[in-house]
Amino acid sequence: MKISAAESVVMEALWRNSPLTSEAIMSEVCAPQDWTEGTVKVLISRLVKKKAVAAKADGRRYLYSPLLSRRDYVQGESQGLLDRLFDGRLAPLVMHFSDGDKLSDEDVAALKALVERIGK
Template structure:
């Protein structure tokens, strides 16, 4: 399932806060993004149609929650990036960042620890 950058803002609000009404979602994202109420409602509607967001009616009010876990989303987006740009391989991505001086000393230490842990 493909989620746009704008839709991911709504998803982040749901992952962070759990079940929300459309009004609560708007309170979370409108001012921050400069969006109108209509924009947020369209984004919510798209996410419901994609089955990334579940909807529950409570009287005349609707409550929305993430049906797609953040972990599943991050996994799919990460793999998509690797597939599109690096033939599905992680090492060329890391190499790209190392050659462009984008890795901090902390990043390098974390990568070394990860490789050490994986190698055991």
């Protein structure tokens, strides 16, 4: 399932706290994104249509909850990045960051510990 960058902002609000009304979603995302109410409603509608979000009637309003877990979303996006840019391989991604001095000493220590744990 393809979730756009804008849709992911709505999803993040729902992953943090759900169920939420459209008004609650708007209060979380409109100001930081400089979006209108209409924009958020369109994004919610798209997410419902994609079956990433469930809409449950609650009187005269709807409560929205994620059907797609954040973990599954991150896994799909991560794999897509690896596939598109690094032939599906993780090592070239890490090398890319190490070549650009993007890895902190803390990152390097965490990677070493991970490699050691995996190697056992």
